[in-house]
Amino acid sequence: WENELDRSDHSELCEFFKKTYGPTGAFNAKPFEGGRSWAGARPERRAIGYDSRGIASHMGLLRRFIKVGETDLAVAELGLYGVRPDLEGMGIGHSVGALFPTLRELGVPFAFGTVRHAMRSHVERYARAGMLSVLTGVSVRSTLPDFHPYMPPTRTEDLLVLIIPIGRTMNEWPSGTLIERNGPVL
Secondary structure (H helix, E strand, C coil), X not given: CHHHCCHXXXXXXXXXXXXXXXXXXXXXXXXXXHHCCCCCCCCCXXXXXXXXXXXXXXXXXXXXXXXXXXXXXXXXXXXXXXXXXXXXXXXHHHHHHHHHHHHHHCCCCEEEEEECHHHHHHHHHHHHCCCCEEEEEEEEEEECCCCCCCCCCEEEEEEEEEEEECCCCHHHCCCCCEEEECCCCC
């Protein structure tokens, strides 16, 4: 639960995200300046893996409604995914399966997430294992996490959409080429 984290947890997570996301571009580490342990929407729950060196991996989740085409849909959005750089390529990402009991407990039909196209080969390994489906050709519209008078309040992006069936089958995922995220990206 998010409210179980104390100040030191947020500080440690902040450093983890800066080190994990910083090598992909300085702008990617910027949201975590000042001790903030979330980038856009604040997660409802977190799965945090630890080892003797501290935080090894992280996944945040948040229940929310999205609109796929004309269909409103409750989902568990997955985001804030990270693996400490020294552990990349060691299969730690497969621990996402440990979230399934929590996702079922939340009573949502699907888990949903988005990643940049540069992550395609990484996420397709999970798709081959049957853990998730990767959708292409879908735009995702989100609100920006902060309001700026010189910027529009929303952004539409061409992203890879990840779907994990939880309470329904993938055949029941609604069709549409636009997903409206009701809020900022997790």
